[in-house]
Amino acid sequence: MVKVAVVGATGYTGEELVELLLRNPEVEITSLTGIVEKESDFSLLYPRFGKKISLICKNLDVAEVAKKSDIVFLALPHTVSMKFAPEFLKKGKKVIDLSADYRLPSDVYEKWYGTKHVDADNLKTAVYGLPELNRKNIKSAAFVANPGCFPTSVILGLLPVIKTVSQKDKAIIVDSKTGVTGAGRKGLVSLSFGELDENLRAYKVNEHQHMPEMKHILSGVSGKDIKLNFVPHLMPIRRGIFSTIYISSEGLDSAEKIYEAYKDTYKNEPFVRLRPMGSMPELSDVRGTNFCDIGIKLAGGMLVIVAVIDNLVKGASGQAVQNMNIMYGLDERLGLV
Numbered sequence: 001m002v003k004v005a006v007v008g009a010t011g012y013t014g015e016e017l018v019e020l021l022l023r024n025p026e027v028e029i030t031s032l033t034g035i036v037e038k039e040s041d042f043s044l045l046y047p048r049f050g051k052k053i054s055l056i057c058k059n060l061d062v063a064e065v066a067k068k069s070d071i072v073f074l075a076l077p078h079t080v081s082m083k084f085a086p087e088f089l090k091k092g093k094k095v096i097d098l099s100a101d102y103r104l105p106s107d108v109y110e111k112w113y114g115t116k117h118v119d120a121d122n123l124k125t126a127v128y129g130l131p132e133l134n135r136k137n138i139k140s141a142a143f144v145a146n147p148g149c150f151p152t153s154v155i156l157g158l159l160p161v162i163k164t165v166s167q168k169d170k171a172i173i174v175d176s177k178t179g180v181t182g183a184g185r186k187g188l189v190s191l192s193f194g195e196l197d198e199n200l201r202a203y204k205v206n207e208h209q210h211m212p213e214m215k216h217i218l219s220g221v222s223g224k225d226i227k228l229n230f231v232p233h234l235m236p237i238r239r240g241i242f243s244t245i246y247i248s249s250e251g252l253d254s255a256e257k258i259y260e261a262y263k264d265t266y267k268n269e270p271f272v273r274l275r276p277m278g279s280m281p282e283l284s285d286v287r288g289t290n291f292c293d294i295g296i297k298l299a300g301g302m303l304v305i306v307a308v309i310d311n312l313v314k315g316a317s318g319q320a321v322q323n324m325n326i327m328y329g330l331d332e333r334l335g336l337v
């Protein structure tokens, strides 16, 4: 049995981790921590876990958590993770960090997250945890940087074609829509029911902190400097990411060849499903699952790609569990649907 700790268990991704880890027969959850006024049973904070888990949710004590666990999931805000990751790694624990702290080179991180990176050593060794791209490296990793939610959908949507895209001066256009849990469990007026219900808004147009992550990874895969326009939107739903990607079809292969590239890239992937040519996936197809569903269509001078995921599962905690399974040589589907 793998002994697992969830740090940040009181947040949205932490809660989702508990749900998924309870379904994994090779795992024992041994520690749950958050920032709590009074340490109490986790099922008092989240009654839906009553009779499923009996553990006190404690404030974080690194030595105590490390003593009880083989692997630690850090479901913490960025800047907080990089304070704790080095401590757990020093104690010989495996770590999967769900924050953005270890996904980018330090200069790019500092520019986009507006804060100094304080753990250059572990940044060098962190493996970007997108199994469809990095499975071999994840297998032998002690430290995994779990990808962002928007980047997971966009990178998976583009992987099969990115090497053949010749952009000239044109950028790839990415229009993504997210549910409100993507912002975490914080109480902001802009995220409240009254502001969101029956509404739709674009935000951080070409300024979202996930844009450099997509560019960094896709440029690495393609060997070219990939240009992106990224416009995120907030939808009045709890969970889900719906990314529509537009690429000029000028210079691209035929529709049949492009579709073959998608089929070939994902034929052995347990959590990527390709729709028939021209058929588009919907959010309800993936909600609550670890799947990324992809549809493509070549029409009107454009290759249009739609990639959908559940932000809390394939976009965060599900992918983190998939990575853990790979790190321990387990069936990577364990605990995941």
Ligand SMILES: NC(=O)c1ccc[n+]([C@@H]2O[C@H](COP(=O)([O-])OP(=O)(O)OC[C@H]3O[C@@H](n4cnc5c(N)ncnc54)[C@H](OP(=O)(O)O)[C@@H]3O)[C@@H](O)[C@H]2O)c1
Residues within 6 Å of the ligand: 007, 008, 009, 010, 011, 012, 013, 014, 033, 034, 035, 036, 060, 075, 076, 077, 078, 080, 098, 099, 100, 147, 148, 149, 181, 182, 183, 184, 185, 186, 311, 312, 315, 316
């Ligand atoms: N939400 C998503 O869809 C999603 C997707 C991909 C990646 N991520 C990333 O995953 C991480 C967690 O996201 P989330 O949505 O779960 O956020 P969240 O709901 O705000 O939860 C954050 C957790 O961290 C704890 N925490 C905050 N500051 C802390 C500190 N100084 N020391 C110890 N614990 C602290 C919080 O405790 P309290 O609640 O008890 O204060 C809570 O348990 C973030 O870095 C986020 O960017 C999120």
